[in-house]
Structure formats: structure tokens, C-alpha cells
Amino acid sequence: MKKLIILFLLLLTSVEACAQKEISWKTNGRVNIGSHTVKLKMQNVYYGYKVNNGVYLIGFEIDKKGNNKPTLAWLSRSDTTPEYWSFNNILQEIFMLNGQIHLLDMNGGIHKFESESWIKSPLKLKDNSRIIDTEKTILACYPSPLFKSPSGIGGCYTANGQWEIKVNWNDTLPKICKGHLIVVDQINKTLWLKKYSKDNGELLSSKEIRKIPKDLCSIDFV
Numbered sequence: 001m002k003k004l005i006i007l008f009l010l011l012l013t014s015v016e017a018c019a020q021k022e023i024s025w026k027t028n029g030r031v032n033i034g035s036h037t038v039k040l041k042m043q044n045v046y047y048g049y050k051v052n053n054g055v056y057l058i059g060f061e062i063d064k065k066g067n068n069k070p071t072l073a074w075l076s077r078s079d080t081t082p083e084y085w086s087f088n089n090i091l092q093e094i095f096m097l098n099g100q101i102h103l104l105d106m107n108g109g110i111h112k113f114e115s116e117s118w119i120k121s122p123l124k125l126k127d128n129s130r131i132i133d134t135e136k137t138i139l140a141c142y143p144s145p146l147f148k149s150p151s152g153i154g155g156c157y158t159a160n161g162q163w164e165i166k167v168n169w170n171d172t173l174p175k176i177c178k179g180h181l182i183v184v185d186q187i188n189k190t191l192w193l194k195k196y197s198k199d200n201g202e203l204l205s206s207k208e209i210r211k212i213p214k215d216l217c218s219i220d221f222v
Contacts, residue, residue: 021077023055031057031075038080042071049094051101053077058091072103072118085118087111095131097138104131123159132156133176139198141167141174141183156181156196163201167194177217180204184212195221 021034025048029040033055045059054076060068061084070090074083089105096102103111103118108125111118126142133139138159144152156174157164167174167183174183181196191212195205205221213219 023050023075023077025055025057027059029059031055033075033077033080036080038075038082040073040082041084042073044068045073047091047093056094056101058093061086070105087118092129093131095134097134104129125159126157130173132174132181133198136199137162139176139181141169143170144168146170156183156201158201165196165201165203172212172216175216182216182219184209184216193219193221 021036023031023033025031025045027045029042029045031038031040040057040059042057042059042061045057047058049056054074057073057075059071059073061071063069070087072085072087072091087105089107089109092104092106094101094103101113102121103113104125105111106128108127108129110121110123110125112121113119123138125138125140129140129142131138132141139156140159141156142154144154153166153168154170155164155166168186169184172184174181176182176198177195179198181198183194183196185192185194185206191209193207193209193213193216194203196203207219207221209219
């Protein structure tokens with residue numbers, strides 16, 4: 001009897017996995033949901049965020065005048081008719097905060113999805129911010145400019161203003177590893193891997209490295 005029950009549960013799990021249609025997309029706006037293909041009206045898709053019942057895709061729609069219009073698309077796994085929203089600012093990413101979907105643009109503007117529309121939040125982040133963690137508050141980081149700028153180097157900070165640190169990073173996005181913030185900080189021509197407390201921004205450990213690891217969480221601090 002136990003073997004039959006286990007076999008039944010395995011079969012049930014397999015059926016549920018098959019029922020969850022796999023989603024993939026290309027930069028040209030072609031989206032595959034299971035065996036179905038959808039061509040978005042967006043000509044350039046550069047970001048996607050999957051949720052249980054579908055996917056959000058960010059890109060540009062080129063209008064009749066040849067202008068790039070920042071656009072967000074939503075496709076459901078069950079109904080593959082796209083929904084679109086246009087924005088004035090270039091869009092950065094989708095993230096979850098307090099169990100709700102939020103959208104971040106490159107100017108630091110945050111939009112919350114409510115009542116089938118995107119509502120601008122009074123909360124604003126720094127320009128070019130990337131969301132690193134949302135467990136207690138928004139922890140975000142912004143990269144150093146590619147060229148020397150009066151604005152200085154990049155950094156990481158909490159949206160509630162509790163702490164902020166300066167970090168010279170660009171291509172390697174900081175990451176949460178085992179509850180700590182791990183960053184690559186370049187000082188002059190030397191690379192340092194640094195571990196900070198994500199609660200108060202305190203520097204806990206640092207280690208000189210010769211090259212940037214593929215996974216920031218793979219390096220042990222002594």
C-alpha cells in the first residue's frame with residue numbers, strides 16, 4: 001500500500017510539472033509558452049520576470065515616428081493575449097515587496113501593481129539602482145559611472161535611510177550570501193571582495209582577489 005501511495009504522489013507531481021507551461025523569450029519579442037508562440041509588439045526585450053501564472057517582460061516599442069517607448073508586457077500561462085503598459089522612463093526590473101509586484105525604472109521611480117494598473121509610489125530610489133534584497137526593507141545598489149563623473153563612485157543603501165556605503169562596482173552586481181551583502185570593490189587597480197551586514201552596513205570582512213568569481217557566494221572569508 002505504501003508503495004502505491006508513493007507512486008501516486010510521484011505521478012501527481014509529474015502531471016503538475018507538465019501542466020506548468022515552460023516560458024522562454026528572445027530579445028526580438030518572440031515568446032514561447034509551452035507549444036504556443038506569441039510575437040509581442042515590442043521590438044527589443046531585455047528583461048523578464050517569471051511568476052507562477054505568467055511572465056512580465058520589459059523592453060521597447062518603436063512607435064510610428066521611430067521613437068523608443070519604454071513598455072512592460074504581461075503574458076499569462078493560461079491566456080497568451082499580451083497586456084501592455086507604456087511608461088515615460090526606461091524600465092529597470094520587477095521585484096516583490098511585501099507580497100506585491102513592484103516595478104522599478106532607471107530614474108529610481110517605483111510603481112506598484114494595484115487594481116489592474118501601475119500606481120506610482122511616493123518611495124524613490126537613486127538613479128540606476130538595482131534591487132538586491134527586500135526581506136525587511138529595500139536594499140539597493142547603484143554602479144559607478146563608466147566614465148569619471150563628479151557624482152563619484154557607486155554604492156549600496158537601504159530605502160529607509162538606515163545606512164549607505166560607497167562601493168566602486170560596475171559589472172558585478174552585489175549579492176546576498178548567507179544573510180550578508182557581498183560586493184566587489186575596486187580600489188585603484190586592486191579588487192577587494194567585501195562582506196557587509198545587510199542590517200546596518202557594517203564591514204565584516206574583506207579579501208583581496210585577483211579576479212572576480214563567477215559566483216560571489218562561492219568565496220569563503222577567513
